[in-house]
Amino acid sequence: MKILKLPKEQLDFFASVLQQFGEVHAPVRTRAGYSFRALERWSEACLDYDRTVLPPKKYFLPPRETMLTYRRPDGYVAGSEGLNQKLVLFGVHACDIFALNLLDKVFAEGVFPDPYYRTRRRNVAVIGIDCEPDEHCFCPSMRADFVERGFDLFFYDIGDHYLVMVGTALGDDMVLATGPLFTPVADADIVEYKRRSALKKTKYQLEVDLRDLPEIFELEYGSEIWEELGRTCLACGNCSTSCPTCYCYDVQDQVELGSTEGPRVRTADTCLYSQHAAVAGGENFRHSQASRIKFYYYHKQRGFVMEHGRPGCVGCGRCIVHCPVGIHVVDVINRLRGVRDAVASH
Template sequence: MKIVKLPKNKTNDFIEHLQSFGEVHAPQKKGKKSCAFQPVTDPSKVLIGEEGFLRTILPLKKYFHKPVDTLLKFSPKTGFEDAYEEEGNKVIFGVHSCDIHAILSLDRVFSGKYVDTYYFRRRKKVAIIGISCVPDDLCYCQSMGTSFVEEGFDLFLSDVGDGYLVKVGTSLGDDMVSSAGDMMTGYGDSDINEYKRRINEFPSLFKTKVDEADLPAILDMEYKSEIWEEMGNRCFNCGICSMVCPTCFCFDVNDEVCLDGETGERKRCWDSCLFKSHAMVAGGHNFRESRADRFKHRFLHKHQAFMGDFGRPSCVGCGRCTQDCPADIHFVGMVKRIKDDITCVHSGEEEK
């Protein structure tokens, strides 16, 4: 892998340089206390984590799987038309390892036998530039195996104090680096030492740890646990955890009709399996009737069902769900309770 060094005093120049590869988006202040991936007009406004951990409100999925997306336009005269509007190239700068893993997970979901054209038409227009980070109290990517990333980026910047070691992941990334001229330098022994020191120190920085080993089987045994009822009573089914989750991808599809009563648009929007209507079929039967059923379904999909599909849990340990839950549900705490606590969680009845 090609590796070069970007001195920190050249970071803003490099971000400016990236504009020639597409509209650069990076974490910037959003609201009073938060940050979000937004278009960059002034590189000095870009937050790169020097002042603490940055957890964007929404993850990267908003670029490919839009919160609300018009799929089709329809009219009785012309039938159905693809409503996708071509977008320009984008470069997303400052993506953490967990969020890159999440995109790799969504890539799998939206490909397969049927390819989601809306997702991939946007996906191929976006370059991803990752950056190393220091975990905060809610991060547990280390436990989910997503704290390092070996693919899914065009460039990945690892902090080595006075600069970044830049891993070049793709040919496009190489173009970005090669055309940056003397912004990039070589790296020396001290950079390698600092890189290794940080890598070795990294696991010890995590305050939140959880062991997922054998969790799918334990979740099966705890299928009738009282914990689901307890969580069902707590959960608002408000959908926040699904919206902010970098790997939640559920969507609902509905037709909207114009004032002429016949033409219109078919739209899809982010949905959540926590909503009552999610598994309700025509005629009113609901396969997941209670809040507890739905809470369990979401949790099991993250930590059990996705394993069956793709060989790993879909949770990447970004901490967004726990940070944003208005009912103070601590999702890592849940895993711990189910996995470790042999006294407080138990099945309601004997399994046959």
């Protein structure tokens, strides 16, 4: 991997060069929190943000998309709005890139790769940036505080410069397009990078023990905790909608009596909604909220491990921030382990 450095005062110029690779999107401060948006000018970008309300997943699995339009007798026309648009996402945190790498396992590398997801993944460049943890982050516990792939470039703040990891040939093209702006790192830069990296590790306030977690979940399948959570949970879906690794969806053909054309629409869905496991005939395989929130946790912390070798959680803290009734993933896991008041102690 090539590692270079860029003077901070040249970032504006670099951002202007990036426009030849696609429309540049970055985190912007809004009334509801930070949000990845198309930039009208570079000064709108907030690179020192904590977390965006919705993760960058929205660019690859839009909350709603028309997958195809059918018309009798012609058949159907495949395609989704914006599918072939070239974008550059600037300022994606390591945990969110890690989450995209997990989504790749499901949508790009599985037995049935999703052509919509894969096309967007090809068309959207990802530039990562390092971050400062707050009281809701636990990405090191989930081994998602550092990524080695899944980005084109990754920026680390080392004072007057950014240390920049080049992850792909496209990232290299971005560097080359700026002429001599990027230069080799010096010994002092390496020392500063390591100092900041070590300091960052001391700032995390939450911790989860991943060892034997699937086994703990297996043993605690009948725990009273699930009924308690079922009584508390509002089924609002905030935790899932904002989660960078949740990916359930619903697909519907929108037909009306007598219509000869219409769209097939995919919309984001979540196992926390009461109708998610409902099937024809009126049966609902998860009829209580307790069974639904239990499923949500089991899929992330146990099922994903069995299938992909690691949890489907990157410790971004969004579900903690957005739960209106204070359900806290670290607290739930630690209580299942028998570690009392794990969160209250922070």
